[in-house]
Amino acid sequence: xxxxxxxxxxxxxxxxxxxxxxxxxxxxxxxxxxxxxxxxxxxxxxxxxxxxxxxxxxxxxxxxxxxxxxxxxxxxxxxxxxxxxxxxxxxxxxxxxxxxxxxxxxxxxxxxxxxxxxxxxxxxxxxxxxxxxxxxxxxxxxxxxxxxxxxxxxxxxxxxxxxxxxxxxxxxxxxxxxxxxxxxxxxxxxxxxxxxxxxxxxxxxxxxxxxxxxxxxxxxxxxxxxxxxxxxxxxxxxxxxxxxxxxxxxxxxxxxxxxxxxxxxxxxxxxxxxxxxxxxxxxxxxxxxxxxxxxxxxxxxxxxxxxxxxxxxxxxxxxxxxxxxxxxxxxxxxxxxxxxxxxxxxxxxxxxxxxxxxxxxxxxxxxxxxxxxxxxxxxxxxxxxxxxxxxxxxxxxxxxxxxxxxxxxxxxxxxxxxxxxxxxxxxxxxxxxxxxxxxxx
Amino acid sequence: xxxxxxxxxxxxxxxxxxxxxxxxxxxxxxxxxxxxxxxxxxxxxxxxxxxxxxxxxxxxxxxxxxxxxxxxxxxxxxxxxxxxxxxxxxxxxxxxxxxxxxxxxxxxxxxxxxxxxxxxxxxxxxxxxxxxxxxxxxxxxxxxxxxxxxxxxxxxxxxxxxxxxxxxxxxxxxxxxxxxxxxxxxxxxxxxxxxxxxxxxxxxxxxxxxxxxxxxxxxxxxxxxxxxxxxxxxxxxxxxxxxxxxxxxxxxxxxxx
Numbered sequence: 001x002x003x004x005x006x007x008x009x010x011x012x013x014x015x016x017x018x019x020x021x022x023x024x025x026x027x028x029x030x031x032x033x034x035x036x037x038x039x040x041x042x043x044x045x046x047x048x049x050x051x052x053x054x055x056x057x058x059x060x061x062x063x064x065x066x067x068x069x070x071x072x073x074x075x076x077x078x079x080x081x082x083x084x085x086x087x088x089x090x091x092x093x094x095x096x097x098x099x100x101x102x103x104x105x106x107x108x109x110x111x112x113x114x115x116x117x118x119x120x121x122x123x124x125x126x127x128x129x130x131x132x133x134x135x136x137x138x139x140x141x142x143x144x145x146x147x148x149x150x151x152x153x154x155x156x157x158x159x160x161x162x163x164x165x166x167x168x169x170x171x172x173x174x175x176x177x178x179x180x181x182x183x184x185x186x187x188x189x190x191x192x193x194x195x196x197x198x199x200x201x202x203x204x205x206x207x208x209x210x211x212x213x214x215x216x217x218x219x220x221x222x223x224x225x226x227x228x229x230x231x232x233x234x235x236x237x238x239x240x241x242x243x244x245x246x247x248x249x250x251x252x253x254x255x256x257x258x259x260x261x262x263x264x265x266x267x268x269x270x271x272x273x274x275x276x277x278x279x280x281x282x283x284x285x286x287x288x289x290x291x292x293x294x295x296x297x298x299x300x301x302x303x304x305x306x307x308x309x310x311x312x313x314x315x316x317x318x319x320x321x322x323x324x325x326x327x328x329x330x331x332x333x334x335x336x337x338x339x340x341x342x343x344x345x346x347x348x349x350x351x352x353x354x355x356x357x358x359x360x361x362x363x364x365x366x367x368x369x370x371x372x373x374x375x376x377x378x379x380x381x382x383x384x385x386x387x388x389x390x391x392x393x394x395x396x397x398x399x400x401x402x403x404x405x406x407x408x409x410x411x412x413x414x415x416x417x418x419x420x421x422x423x424x425x426x427x428x429x430x431x432x433x434x435x436x437x438x439x440x441x
Numbered sequence: 442x443x444x445x446x447x448x449x450x451x452x453x454x455x456x457x458x459x460x461x462x463x464x465x466x467x468x469x470x471x472x473x474x475x476x477x478x479x480x481x482x483x484x485x486x487x488x489x490x491x492x493x494x495x496x497x498x499x500x501x502x503x504x505x506x507x508x509x510x511x512x513x514x515x516x517x518x519x520x521x522x523x524x525x526x527x528x529x530x531x532x533x534x535x536x537x538x539x540x541x542x543x544x545x546x547x548x549x550x551x552x553x554x555x556x557x558x559x560x561x562x563x564x565x566x567x568x569x570x571x572x573x574x575x576x577x578x579x580x581x582x583x584x585x586x587x588x589x590x591x592x593x594x595x596x597x598x599x600x601x602x603x604x605x606x607x608x609x610x611x612x613x614x615x616x617x618x619x620x621x622x623x624x625x626x627x628x629x630x631x632x633x634x635x636x637x638x639x640x641x642x643x644x645x646x647x648x649x650x651x652x653x654x655x656x657x658x659x660x661x662x663x664x665x666x667x668x669x670x671x672x673x674x675x676x677x678x679x680x681x682x683x684x685x686x687x688x689x690x691x692x693x694x695x696x697x698x
Contacts, residue, residue, distance in 0.1 A: 197502060
């Protein structure tokens, strides 16, 4: 859809204020760099950027289709054409891994500030697109935008402290937290901080409540199903998993395992280091496992499920119109079909009509033998195999029970990315499919 | 100044506050020990442990948001009636005609913010390794509190009784009917029969227990209202008390050993 005049008039005021805010932010940063830090070069850079943002603000306020700053239509079309679940997931993974590996570079204040500005600029340019804005500006989706920026900020804050600590540990120095072991009285130091936090949060919440009305749609009707029908935003990662698994696994077993796994974590992490201070080097395995689960299997799936899944849960690019008529080819096959039909070139085993329960059960087991063998190997053989190879040190330190719980939780967590990859590469729907007892995996 | 002095020397003031103003070291210690609301805190604390860059203040903000939700929630309960006849109309009136209808905005955005701050608090606790001994069990309580926070938000989502509400709850609660053995579309439920009669039907399965009906209807609204306003907040308040108490008992605010 083209950006209509009405839409631009609605969004112009917001965009003008938004760019003015970014300009102000950079102006203040430039002032601090110049007066407090004496970094005149950087101060100049952000002054120029700030002026550019003021220009964008005035252009946005014009509300004219020619002047409002936006991404070129060709760029938006290209992004729409090439975006899809595969590129989105792998791209996020590559991006986060890159930032992790080169974290010493990315935590530098000027690099982080440039990245923040790039994020804000991209966000502003995208908001001039009607399709993008209509999804992002849905009242209940606004918190997720806030979450993304807050996660970026706090991850930067934590990583920059971890980088400093890791460097100090490598040089045999105590961590920053350990070095400052001065004690202060709770009154006034802590109670005043708490008071200021409460006032700040109250002010923030009031401004949010005044600016953004809570959503209220048509009265509930059990006969009018909206398309798409979505769960509350914090559960959309789980809803996205339904693409790859049946509800019993994606909606019941996996969430229960997430809760159980989180609870088990302190009892599985035998590493005594890294207690009470920021560090990455001292606990790389637990750090990477947590970040993988939190960022890739929770946050990015929520973003995907909220902003990029439209009618019929089809994937839509960020600037694409959510048409209910988009058709996606469904050519997924089950492993038994691949095994019996594709590999052995035989029909699926089928019990004769009127066969006894035992014969029927045996036939089902025969039909599903490939999937059962794979899952058996994955969950039964792999843990001991890993105990004598990659996790040999872990096994020795953890003992049998703790190791088995850890290994199984890891393997079950990895079922999601593995199933994603199998779907993308082989169009695999189910590894095991026993509709007789509603068991599809 | 004189009035302030008179007030502070009055019998009423002295009966409430058992100490002079906390302006010197002695009284700053005494205030922490004698004030009910402050006694959650220790008297002195590691400066590093309360640095904003270290704690992000996210646990405190989450608790403050819980208090905001409690206060705004109680005020909204005076107005809102959880019946098919009135639920939607009451919310509509809160939006269009009622003074202080902004309480609903505060309540809804506060709820979203509380989910986010809970996640950020857990993220910080993980990144500083503060779940490690001796704080393992407090982390477990924290995970239960995370679950309760999500359930509070989920049950509250239904109450406006608009399209957004019932379909979000329908999608969410449909998962329960796929519960292994206990949901009527779940794997293995076919095996639970007595004399050829199914034990697990759409009127006896896990989703029915959650909704109080075969679909999201009046029974569900009542059930979610009670869970949202009474059952889950009480459980949360109890666990919060234990959570805070254990912060003190498990070695205070986290820091290097």
